[in-house]
Amino acid sequence: MLILxxxxxxxxxxxxxxxxxxxxVGVEVLPGDACTTYLEREAYGAALEAxxxxxxxxxxxxxxxxxxxxxxxxxxFGYSLSGEMKINDVLGPRVKNSLVLASASIxxxxxxxxxxGIITALWRDKLPDIIISxxxxxxxxxxxxxxxxxxxxxxxxxxxxLPGIVIVPTGASISELLPNIILPVIAISMIMTAHMxxxxxxxxxxxxxxxxxxxxxxxxxxxxxxxFKHVLPNxxxxxxxxxxxxxxxxxxxxxxTEVVFNYPGLGRLVIESISNRDxxxxxxxxxxxASIYVVINLIADLLTLMLNPRLKSLQIKx
Amino acid sequence: MNSIIKEExxxxxxxxxxxxxxxxxxxxxxxxxxxxLIFHVTLAITSPLYVPHDYKAIDPSLMLQPxxxxxxxxxDSLGRDVFTRTILGGRTALTVTFFGSLIALLWGGAVGIxxxxxxxxxxxxxxxxxxxxxxxxxxxAMLLIVSLLGTSIIVLIPALGFFYGKGxxxxxxxxxxxxxxxxxxxxxxxxxxxxFSIIWNEILPNVRDAIMVEGAMRWSWMLLGFSSLSFLxxxxxxxxxxxxxxxxxxxxxxxxxxWSVLAPIFGLSSLIIGINLTxxxxxxxxxxxxxxxxxx
Numbered sequence: 001m002l003i004l005x006x007x008x009x010x011x012x013x014x015x016x017x018x019x020x021x022x023x024x025v026g027v028e029v030l031p032g033d034a035c036t037t038y039l040e041r042e043a044y045g046a047a048l049e050a051x052x053x054x055x056x057x058x059x060x061x062x063x064x065x066x067x068x069x070x071x072x073x074x075x076x077f078g079y080s081l082s083g084e085m086k087i088n089d090v091l092g093p094r095v096k097n098s099l100v101l102a103s104a105s106i107x108x109x110x111x112x113x114x115x116x117g118i119i120t121a122l123w124r125d126k127l128p129d130i131i132i133s134x135x136x137x138x139x140x141x142x143x144x145x146x147x148x149x150x151x152x153x154x155x156x157x158x159x160x161x162l163p164g165i166v167i168v169p170t171g172a173s174i175s176e177l178l179p180n181i182i183l184p185v186i187a188i189s190m191i192m193t194a195h196m197x198x199x200x201x202x203x204x205x206x207x208x209x210x211x212x213x214x215x216x217x218x219x220x221x222x223x224x225x226x227x228f229k230h231v232l233p234n235x236x237x238x239x240x241x242x243x244x245x246x247x248x249x250x251x252x253x254x255x256x257t258e259v260v261f262n263y264p265g266l267g268r269l270v271i272e273s274i275s276n277r278d279x280x281x282x283x284x285x286x287x288x289x290a291s292i293y294v295v296i297n298l299i300a301d302l303l304t305l306m307l308n309p310r311l312k313s314l315q316i317k318x
Numbered sequence: 319m320n321s322i323i324k325e326e327x328x329x330x331x332x333x334x335x336x337x338x339x340x341x342x343x344x345x346x347x348x349x350x351x352x353x354x355l356i357f358h359v360t361l362a363i364t365s366p367l368y369v370p371h372d373y374k375a376i377d378p379s380l381m382l383q384p385x386x387x388x389x390x391x392x393x394d395s396l397g398r399d400v401f402t403r404t405i406l407g408g409r410t411a412l413t414v415t416f417f418g419s420l421i422a423l424l425w426g427g428a429v430g431i432x433x434x435x436x437x438x439x440x441x442x443x444x445x446x447x448x449x450x451x452x453x454x455x456x457x458x459a460m461l462l463i464v465s466l467l468g469t470s471i472i473v474l475i476p477a478l479g480f481f482y483g484k485g486x487x488x489x490x491x492x493x494x495x496x497x498x499x500x501x502x503x504x505x506x507x508x509x510x511x512x513x514f515s516i517i518w519n520e521i522l523p524n525v526r527d528a529i530m531v532e533g534a535m536r537w538s539w540m541l542l543g544f545s546s547l548s549f550l551x552x553x554x555x556x557x558x559x560x561x562x563x564x565x566x567x568x569x570x571x572x573x574x575x576x577w578s579v580l581a582p583i584f585g586l587s588s589l590i591i592g593i594n595l596t597x598x599x600x601x602x603x604x605x606x607x608x609x610x611x612x613x614x
Contacts, residue, residue: 011446018450026462141594142587143542145549145562149569149579157573248453255457256546260569271550274461282462286454293453 008301012294019290020072023283024065068283077284080273087284090269095288098254098265100174101181101188106247109189110196114236117200121235122227124205132197140194148187148260155183165262184261188254195246199239207235237307244300248293341603342596348603351595358589362409371399373406374557385577392577394568403559404581408589410554411561414474415540421479422486422540423533429483430490431517431525434498445491448484456481456543464552474553478544482536489532493525527604534597538590545586561586 071078077087116136120129139147155161162183207213208231216226258267266285273281342348370390377397385392391400433441451459459481467473497503498521506520547553548562556563564582572579 014446015449015453018446019454022447022450022454026459137594138591141538141542141590143545143549143590145546145565146583146587149565149572150583152569153572153576153579157576255455256549259550270458270461274458274465274552277465282458286458289455289458290450290453293455 004305005302008298012298015294016287016291020069020287021065023286024068027279027283028061072284072287077287078280080278080281087281090281091266091284091288094264094266094269096174097263098258098267100178101184101258101263101265102247102254104181104185105189105192108185109192110243112189113193113196114200116193116197118204118227118232120197121201121204121208129201133201136194136197138194139190140198144187144191144256145260147190148184148257151183151187152260181263184257184263187257187261192246196239196243199242199246200235203239204231204235207231210234237304240304240307241297241300244296248296338600338603342599345599345602347595348599351592351597351599354588354592355596358408358592359412361405362412365405365409369402369406371402373398373402373559384575391581392575394564394578395571395575400564400578400581403564404561404585406559407561407564407582407585410471410558411541411544411548411586412589414471414478415537415544417475418478418540418544419482419533419537421476422483422536423529424483425479426483426486426532427490427525427529430487430529431494431521433487434491434494435513435517435521441491444487448487451481451484457546460543460547461550461552464547469553469555471554474544474547478540482540482543486529486532486536490525490529493528494521497521497524528606531597531601531604531606534593534600538593538597541590541593 068078075088077091079085080087080090116132120132123129152165156163163180213226213230216230221230254265255267255270257263258265259271262268266289269281270285272278273285339352343352379397381393381395381397383393383397391404394400394403429444433444460477463477464473467477503516503520506516511519544553545560545562548560549566551563551566553562554560556567561582565579565586568575568579568582
């Protein structure tokens with residue numbers, strides 16, 4: 001068991017190492033380096049030399065990679081190009097803002113998803129299922145920027161209930177953020193809920209048709225007791241991994257949603273740093289977002305292992 | 319003797335395709351999806367023949383006109399006809415994502431089958447790299463590539479094809495693992511067939527369905543991704559009519575000109591829903607359950 005957990009953690013670390021290589025090599029191979037793309041037409045003579053010096057681009061690539069990687073391991077991402085600030089100081093408030101947004105969406109989304117998934121599975125092909133399933137298909141297929149734009153149009157412009165865009169400074173405190181995040185949270189949790197609800201639905205349906213549940217029905221176990229004691233614990237276990245993947249996938253979607261609502265989180269920083277051609281920040285973001293993905297998946301795997309006694313003795317799948 | 323070992327005669331391709339299509343349209347959701355998809359493809363191919371106005375004709379005197387008999391969906395902030403731009407708006411998106419998913423399907427399928435077959439060290443290394451790419455958000459990677467290499471179709475198609483193919487690698491590899499231990503593969507090996515012949519004649523027919531369904535789903539996700547790029551200003555460049563770009567341009571003015579944002583929203587949403595329903599029906603017709611998959 002312990003070996004299995006350590007192996008899983010090691011795999012995650014290897015993945016992150018490859019990510020760091022990919023981002024480093026990617027930035028290296030693509031035309032233009034940080035200085036020429038940042039300075040654009042002024043990239044010649046003394047300005048270019050100074051920029052190279054400042055970023056340490058005058059030393060060979062592998063040495064730079066090692067220096068950079070050592071810094072990252074110690075939690076130091078180096079300097080941003082545009083603001084002339086430490087990247088850590090740029091990232092700090094953004095990470096906090098995105099965490100507020102993400103945790104609010106997850107806290108709201110997961111219970112609703114469980115509820116909707118269970119309802120649709122127990123009343124399969126009846127009216128509640130048809131209505132909810134149609135809704136979930138719509139909200140998971142339509143792009144984030146469309147549902148967010150429609151939300152703004154309906155709630156903020158036509159009904160005038162809430163402000164349409166977030167106007168808070170990047171360093172705002174959580175109490176300042178909360179009233180502003182209602183619409184973004186609705187937009188994000190709508191998609192997340194839809195994905196998870198469909199997963200839970202099919203998982204519950206699968207368990208409901210299994211032999212031991214049929215047996216329980218034949219033995220005359222009361223319906224609700226059977227649902228809560230036998231069906232749900234077995235149905236929700238496989239859902240953990242997919243929930244993790246869905247959350248990780250949302251990291252990409254959150255970029256778009258944050259732009260639509262003008263929310264000062266990591267997602268908007270992605271766009272800003274790429275528009276400003278601030279490659280050191282882009283590299284830092286790639287590592288951070290990839291780490292979140294790896295960690296979420298790791299937690300999901302470990303949870304599944306802990307909750308499922310049968311898996312303990314097995315090898316890691318795949 | 320002959321009659322005992324005679325294999326069931328394989329159906330020819332046309333009758334199999336026909337059977338799949340019939341199964342797809344036998345369910346209402348599949349029928350609706352297919353109708354929407356065919357409508358959009360027809361529109362994309364034929365729309366330049368009958369657009370009522372010039373899509374890039376700027377006329378300041380016609381700014382933000384509400385819908386009328388002359389301008390069915392009104393005009394946008396530069397006085398361009400929204401109806402014209404809406405019916406032209408899916409052409410680039412459909413072309414890019416269609417060829418993009420074709421590339422994704424081909425490289426993802428090929429690498430997946432290869433890794434599933436050879437296994438061992440090569441498989442380990444490739445899968446670690448695929449895992450690493452999966453953990454970088456696609457949007458960050460795409461934005462970086464596009465901002466450094468430009469937004470032309472020649473960059474977008476292979477880049478999207480590459481980033482949406484890595485999920486197919488996993489599906490193709492898993493499907494290959496499922497068939498590889500079966501008797502017919504073992505006997506083909508025993509007969510001394512080459513790896514290539516085994517892949518082409520034994521594995522491919524058995525994993526093709528799973529890969530094709532995956533490719534169909536990727537198509538709708540890629541469309542979503544492509545429009546998101548356009549929306550963020552990193553997709554096709556103006557004045558090309560494109561739904562994502564149109565929505566992003568019209569968004570700031572939607573409090574007085576909601577028509578110019580609703581028309582492209584309707585176009586893009588209906589196409590994505592159409593592709594999704596079709597892909598779902600396609601999966602069900604081939605007997606593949608995708609409902610427990612996350613969008614990776």
